[in-house]
Amino acid sequence: MAPNKYYYQGTPNFNKVIISIINPGNVATAIKSNRFDQISVPNAEYKNVKNAKNTEFIADTGLSYSYMEFKVGKWDAVKGENVMNKKAKMANRSLRRAMAYAMNIDEVYQKFSNGLSFRIPTLILQKYGKFFNKDEQGFPYNLKKANQILDQAGYKKKGKFRQTPDGKDLVINFAAMSGEKHQEAIIRNYIKQWAKIGLNVHLVSDKLIEFNSFYDRIQNDDASIDMFIAAWSLTGEPSPNDLYNRKAPFNFSRFVGQTNDQLLEAIDSDKSFNTNYRKEQFDKWQTYMNKEAYVVPISSSYEITAVNDRVVA
Numbered sequence: 001m002a003p004n005k006y007y008y009q010g011t012p013n014f015n016k017v018i019i020s021i022i023n024p025g026n027v028a029t030a031i032k033s034n035r036f037d038q039i040s041v042p043n044a045e046y047k048n049v050k051n052a053k054n055t056e057f058i059a060d061t062g063l064s065y066s067y068m069e070f071k072v073g074k075w076d077a078v079k080g081e082n083v084m085n086k087k088a089k090m091a092n093r094s095l096r097r098a099m100a101y102a103m104n105i106d107e108v109y110q111k112f113s114n115g116l117s118f119r120i121p122t123l124i125l126q127k128y129g130k131f132f133n134k135d136e137q138g139f140p141y142n143l144k145k146a147n148q149i150l151d152q153a154g155y156k157k158k159g160k161f162r163q164t165p166d167g168k169d170l171v172i173n174f175a176a177m178s179g180e181k182h183q184e185a186i187i188r189n190y191i192k193q194w195a196k197i198g199l200n201v202h203l204v205s206d207k208l209i210e211f212n213s214f215y216d217r218i219q220n221d222d223a224s225i226d227m228f229i230a231a232w233s234l235t236g237e238p239s240p241n242d243l244y245n246r247k248a249p250f251n252f253s254r255f256v257g258q259t260n261d262q263l264l265e266a267i268d269s270d271k272s273f274n275t276n277y278r279k280e281q282f283d284k285w286q287t288y289m290n291k292e293a294y295v296v297p298i299s300s301s302y303e304i305t306a307v308n309d310r311v312v313a
Contacts, residue, residue, distance in 0.1 A: 043116035062303040073254030094153030096293040100139035101146040122286040177214035255294040
């Protein structure tokens with residue numbers, strides 16, 4: 001990257017910027033060796049570098065979040081829209097909600113991210129200010145509630161695991177992508193949590209899937225995947241329309257519904273030039289999404305940057 005000589009605040013006092021991509025596991029060594037002027041710090045590595053000399057750490061809550069999504073349909077390329085299968089394995093709302101309540105998210109991130117990642121209650125981040133529904137609690141860890149939901153929905157146990165309400169064996173195929181060093185431990189933990197409520201969840205291919213292959217399989221509605229955990233990086237505009245509407249290819253769950261259509265349309269309508277009206281629609285949409293649980297909010301994180309002392313204003 002070269003300086004822009006026309007930049008309105010004047011010419012930078014350096015000739016170029018070199019951007020490098022390094023393995024997250026090498027970040028601590030790179031910071032301590034003063035190799036870079038600025039470097040993004042994985043949260044799992046922060047405790048290993050927080051006392052590094054000649055370094056200042058800057059943190060902010062980012063515009064990204066992880067989520068769990070359940071496959072309930074397919075993308076129809078001819079129609080250019082998502083088509084829902086109401087008989088899909090994960091089409092039962094009680095099953096989806098029970099799985100959400102069984103996840104010990106707070107415990108996981110306290111252990112593996114030094115508390116720098118945190119559970120989120122809705123699919124609209126708190127950083128979006130008034131558009132975040134502060135009254136929504138999401139799915140705080142509650143095994144008792146998860147078991148009650150499944151019992152009431154007719155998912156009865158046969159031995160260690162539960163069966164479907166019509167008495168068939170239930171095996172849920174779960175996909176997750178590779179990532180930071182604790183990723184597999186986190187995923188295996190959730191599988192154990194679901195076993196505690198009697199759900200037989202198998203990791204697809206019995207391993208984490210490489211990033212590009214993972215999204216290729218998700219986008220193409222791989223029939224071997226019933227549910228998955230992934231993440232979004234967002235922009236300054238909070239509208240969820242491009243991720244969750246009927247015609248959104250990125251609506252990987254493939255859920256559709258009239259209420260969802262109406263709320264998303266209202267969020268981006270002419271009426272929403274009135275901020276109070278738009279907030280009202282955002283609040284309703286977040287409540288609706290938590291009720292249906294086709295997509296379950298999991299976590300967001302602080303984004304930490306290490307800046308070497310040789311960088312000056």
